[in-house]
Amino acid sequence: MKIKLLITGIGGFIGSKIGEKAIEKGYKVIGVDDLSNGNKVNIPSEAHFIKLDLSKKENIAKLPPDIDFILHLAGQSSGDISFDDPILDLEKNTHSTLNLISYGIENKVKKILYASSMSVYGSVQDKPISEEYKTTPLSCYGVGKKTSENYLSIYKHQLPFLNYRMFNVYGPGQNMSNLRQGMVSIFLSQAVSLNSITVRGSLKRFRDFIYIDDVVECWLRGIELENLRNLTINIGTGKRTEVRFLVDEICSHFKNIDINVKESTQGDQFGIYSDNKLMKDLFQIKKTTSLQAGIKKFVTWAKNNK
Numbered sequence: 001m002k003i004k005l006l007i008t009g010i011g012g013f014i015g016s017k018i019g020e021k022a023i024e025k026g027y028k029v030i031g032v033d034d035l036s037n038g039n040k041v042n043i044p045s046e047a048h049f050i051k052l053d054l055s056k057k058e059n060i061a062k063l064p065p066d067i068d069f070i071l072h073l074a075g076q077s078s079g080d081i082s083f084d085d086p087i088l089d090l091e092k093n094t095h096s097t098l099n100l101i102s103y104g105i106e107n108k109v110k111k112i113l114y115a116s117s118m119s120v121y122g123s124v125q126d127k128p129i130s131e132e133y134k135t136t137p138l139s140c141y142g143v144g145k146k147t148s149e150n151y152l153s154i155y156k157h158q159l160p161f162l163n164y165r166m167f168n169v170y171g172p173g174q175n176m177s178n179l180r181q182g183m184v185s186i187f188l189s190q191a192v193s194l195n196s197i198t199v200r201g202s203l204k205r206f207r208d209f210i211y212i213d214d215v216v217e218c219w220l221r222g223i224e225l226e227n228l229r230n231l232t233i234n235i236g237t238g239k240r241t242e243v244r245f246l247v248d249e250i251c252s253h254f255k256n257i258d259i260n261v262k263e264s265t266q267g268d269q270f271g272i273y274s275d276n277k278l279m280k281d282l283f284q285i286k287k288t289t290s291l292q293a294g295i296k297k298f299v300t301w302a303k304n305n306k
Contacts, residue, residue: 004028008070009072017212021216036053063103101155120135161229174212184246192302200268209291246295
């Protein structure tokens, strides 16, 4: 009998890519999304799709009872947007997690894998940030993610968890129309459609950009390693990349791109990159995709899909 995965946020960038690879590996995938951010065209055709808003408790009863693993990626996923309506952000990101915890406990789910974020760390020192580093989120989004982590920890003996603190994920399939989420996709979208890039904040800011295929691999290994539980894991490359370098890398694939620098967005972190030793050790990942290789693939995809 096939192992059954419930993937929430199946219509989103990361959720859909995990779903595709999981099906390819022989898992049965039940996908859930309210399509407020995700797109139905992203959902793998072989997945059984249920349109639901998981922040509404009454909807949880509509989920199938015989699930082996929950992969929870649904929610509002922008720090900037979280300030528009903090209550909605709380509902989408934290209420949905609480509802899934109840569902998981009731149906004896083996483990829940949760899409957390580097945003939980907030302002940090200029050094690789490990999972033990203090968390002082700067955005409503970051607060919601950390709160969900805390709830998962409380119920860990009834529902084992893995918290994935994902850094800046990018790659083909990312939503190019959302200019308030995803630094790489925002810059690339502007380069393709406007022949210019507007940077919100200093070019000296730094991030940890991780390619989508590497992220998908981590999620699937979290399922395969069934005894791996009740851990928080950074999902990043461990490489410090300045925004200036990212912009230059994107511009190298175009001609005469104008660069404009404006004030930063609310709650933005100046700089952060991961200590990813735990990720590499647990998942036996020896190396990740280089930014140059990842950007090249992303640019090729974006130009073919504009």
